[in-house]
Amino acid sequence: MQVPLYQAKAEFFRMLGHPVRIRVLELLQSGPMPVRDLLNEIEIEASNLSQQLAVLRRSGIVVSIRDGATVSYALAGGDVAELLRAARRILTELLAGQSELLAELREADVPPPAAAGTVQAVRRARSASARGASA
Numbered sequence: 001m002q003v004p005l006y007q008a009k010a011e012f013f014r015m016l017g018h019p020v021r022i023r024v025l026e027l028l029q030s031g032p033m034p035v036r037d038l039l040n041e042i043e044i045e046a047s048n049l050s051q052q053l054a055v056l057r058r059s060g061i062v063v064s065i066r067d068g069a070t071v072s073y074a075l076a077g078g079d080v081a082e083l084l085r086a087a088r089r090i091l092t093e094l095l096a097g098q099s100e101l102l103a104e105l106r107e108a109d110v111p112p113p114a115a116a117g118t119v120q121a122v123r124r125a126r127s128a129s130a131r132g133a134s135a
Contacts, residue, residue, distance in 0.1 A: 015059045020044060020052045022084075024073070025061070029081045032065055032074035 003011075016022060023042055027033055033041075039049055053073060056062040061080055065072045075081060 012059075015055060015061070018052060018055075020048065021056055024049075024052060024056060025075065025080060025084060028062065028073060028075045029084065032072045034070050034072045036070075038073065 016025075020042060024038060027038060027041055035046075035049070035053070038053075039046060042049060053062070053064075057064060057073075061076055062073050063076050065074060
C-alpha cells in the first residue's frame with residue numbers, strides 16, 4: 001500500500017526536526033564538508049553527529065564521500081538549499097509580524113497617566129475607609 005503524499009511530507013519534515021540536522025544542512029549549502037570540519041563548527045560529541053548524519057543519509061538528503069581516510073558529506077541536491085532559504089524567508093516574515101504585534105501589545109499595556117492616578121486614588125480611599133472602620 002502506498003503512503004499518502006501528505007504523510008510522506010510529514011515524515012520528511014519530522015526528519016528535519018532536529019537542530020543538529022538543520023545546522024548540518026546549513027553548513028553543507030556551501031559545498032561538501034569533512035566530518036571533522038562539521039564537528040568543529042557544530043561542537044557536539046562525535047557520536048551524536050554521527051547519529052544525525054546517519055538519519056540524513058538514510059533519508060537521501062545528504063550523501064557521504066570517502067577520500068582515503070576522510071569522509072565528507074554533501075547535499076544530495078540543490079532543492080535542499082532552496083528549502084532552507086524558503087524556511088529563512090518564512091521565519092523572517094513570522095518574526096517581523098510577531099515583533100510588530102509585541103510592540104502593539106506593549107503600547108496597549110501602558111496605562112494612561114490619568115488611569116494610574118485613578119487607581120492610586122481608589123487605593124487611598126479604600127485604605128482610609130478601612131482605617132475608619134477599625135477606629
